[in-house]
Amino acid sequence: MGRAPCCEKMGMKKGPWTPEEDQILTNYIRLYGHSNWRALPKQAGLHRCGKSCRLRWINYLRPDIKRGNFTPQEEETIIKLHGILGNRWSAIAAKLPGRTDNEIKNVWHTHLKKRINSNNNDIMRHAKDKNPSSSSSSSSIERDQGLGSKGGEAIDGGMERPTSPLQSGNDTDTSFENVDNNKEEGFPMLIDESFWSEISSIMDNNSLDDKKIEMIWTKANSFQDHGDDHYNDDDDDVKNRSKGRHQSELYNNGDVEYWFGLLTGAEELSDIPEF
DNA sequence: AACATGGTCAACCGCTAGTTA
């Protein structure tokens, strides 16, 4: 794959857009659309690269852009969706019409992340007060605080939990490094990529019904049953499944519960109202 | 009033995936 030569360096303007440039771009797109961003600036008479024009249109000039502060409902939605999707800003933006991925990303980094961190700290303090002997932060309660129902964000002292390959949008990414450290930080079990590819195939269209949820449970627990061996997908998987474990036993497992919560949390996507 | 610091947000950069020739 050849790499796109970034904006032709010669004669291309950078920096903030002027009202005149905005007007030219808006008029051009209204008349001719934007079928080819690369060719657009030349045809419109703008000394900008196509990328810059696209960004300006998408993030600022589009007629359906909603300006102004985010409502509490929108913020809650972002928090919820971020717990499910991770840093997939465009996917989150798709659920908030009129809001752009850039805007959501900014509001997350400037407001929401801090809010969640402070909420988490409060919870941690509260938990320690209640149970001074507990040093681990791996309980599912802590994971879920500040995030509504399912799909907790394990931000602990500003450190984000590792994202799953599903979340990162890169299903070959196996960058779950330093498993022991993650466990110490209270992160959940790290599941290998074969697990995610299987889950991914179960979750086609992001729709989940009871049967699919059941399948994910089975799958997640078969991995968990490997314990420290969960990186070796061997015959134990089959053996454990044949044991026919009851789900109630499995609810005791915080790690499986955590990932399961994220996965089934996707189910809520369809329930989130659009603003 | 002058400076330092921190927050916000628009814009840029570098990368990947998808498409086309």
Place this chain on the structure above:
DNA sequence: ATAACTAGCGGTTGACCATGT
């Protein structure tokens, strides 16, 4: 099959502004 190209994404930067000292 492969190279060239485009669109889109997420991370990062830097200018601007508000607030504190």
